[in-house]
Amino acid sequence: MKRAQQILHNTFGYEAFRPPQDEIIETVINGGDALVLMPTGGGKSLCYQIPALVRAGCGVVISPLIALMQNQVDALQQVGVKAAYLNSTQNFSESQAVEAALVAGELDLLYIAPERLNQSRMLSLLQRSPIALFAIDEAHCVSQWGHDFRADYLQLSVLHEGFPEIPRIALTATADERTRNEIITRLDLSEARQFIAGFDRPNIRYRIALKHNAKQQLLRFLKEEHDQDAGIIYCLSRRKTEDISAWLQGHGFNALPYHAGLDVELRSEHQSRFLREEGVIIVATIAFGMGIDKPDVRFVAHLDLPKTVESYYQETGRAGRDGDAANAWMIYGLQDVIKLRQMMAGSDGSEEHKRAEQHRLNAMLGLCEITSCRRQTLLSYFGDTLPAPCGNCDTCLEPVDTWDGTEAARMALSVAYRTGQRFGVNHLIDVLRGGETSKIFACDHHKLPTYGIGKALDKNQWSSVFRQLVARGYLSVDMERFGALRLEETCRPLLRGEQTIELRRDSKRSSAKQQTKTSLPVDIDVELWEALRNCRREFADDQGVPPYVVFHDRTLQEMCASIPNSLDELAEISGIGERKLNKYGPAFLEVISRHLNP
Ligand code: ADP
Ligand code: ZN
16 A cells, blocks of 8 residues: 555645545455445545556556547646557557567556457457456446446456456446346446445536526536536427537637537547647537546536436536536526427337436436535435535525425326316416417316316416426326326325425526636736746647646646745645656746745
């Protein structure tokens, strides 16, 4: 462990391990297997990188996304680690050189894609090479129950069979208990020590608001809070990503679309601009993001509702990996609920599978509609407890107003019933409000006892009532008849007057209290900050790597705060190891001294 400590300090430039990194590292150094569950940004990489450096031989990292291997390898080479990757983007002679280095024992870390392990050539190559450990990144991909299933991951049991002596460490950020058990069985990890770090991401501010005019709401959010920041905006459809990104460009934002239907080259260009340039916004379907290793994403916005709490947590988790303040901002409305419920009912798959999906969507809707702390609910979903409300989510910052919706709910249920459970929400609201549409007259709905009994509430308020009834499962959406609302068994006590219901009072816009300007500490010397950033950008451009591979924002901010004037003082700053100190230190000191004595 002493050696591990030295590497943490000298190579990576960090002061101390974040528990349970130390325990994990010790386990693997001593040859034990480990299963690691840690939130995104928790620091999983060091858990295998350091043991790979301490143990003899090369650490082999299995990772599903080849797009980021280059990046990880760049970052490791920056701190002086002998790292390489093998994937389909290389030509024959490049991969031969890497293979030769592996066999010769010249590599500390090697990243490979899971499908490589299906090749007997690769396996025999590994057999002939000194191996320190196997790290299985994004281990939840082995789970058929989860959302990122990859058939190639099933093959990874060969590691245990072919290399019984070599420690394996499986890592993931998403795992409910079921996924975790599946990882253990499929990867033969029953002997592994399990490390489950807290799931909390305290620097992320969770906000979920009502959707009324998505584009304008988004624009206001970006203008008021993220004028210059990098971020990700998630939408459900490909077309929408293109539409929104074009629209944002028209408003002066550097926004780019990303979805599986884009030309491969364009897609990778957009991804690399997101990584390399500053302040780029990616508007994406869920095709974007797994394993995107960009620490300074300041916001993740959802314009459509994710299907599960797991997806929501994983997607929002891409914000603020550097630990600085970040926003997870979402808007949703009744149409989202109806659309998702229909999509699920119409998907193929067994009844059991559909029920499981509905169940998970219900949990997501529950999160949207709660009136208590969002973070407490989120964490309890993952089996974690937060003893007190967090103070950093919308419901904490601005307690939600509720009202006794019993009477309104009864009217809503009864109008759905009286009209034969065949109509969508708009028509039902028209009937309640005594509308005079041709549909009403054609169906004789103006003769119903519920006609016009709901004039006290406006259209938006009724829509809010229906949304909450659907979200809570009192009403369901009929897939056979587009959007028709049907009564569920659970609404009986409510109709009989045996139960009351508290509803959220939706507010139209999030107030100033919830807003965060996440960019910079207020007392920072902006000129010095800009000068340091320019210096960083020059180094990054020269080497063709993203700026944060040179130094993180946090490291530059610490320079602004402590104004070091020697290499020794610079070395104290977090994120500066020996190699970066020697390589970049003099240039950054020069910038600081020029700033002080112009
Ligand atoms: P994960 O893979 O879990 O999402 P990373 O391994 O990318 O997270 O780590 C997230 C960030 O935290 C990185 O910038 C990393 O350098 C930093 N980090 C990790 N461990 C430590 C530590 N012990 N001290 C300081 N920073 C750390
Ligand atoms: Zn809270």
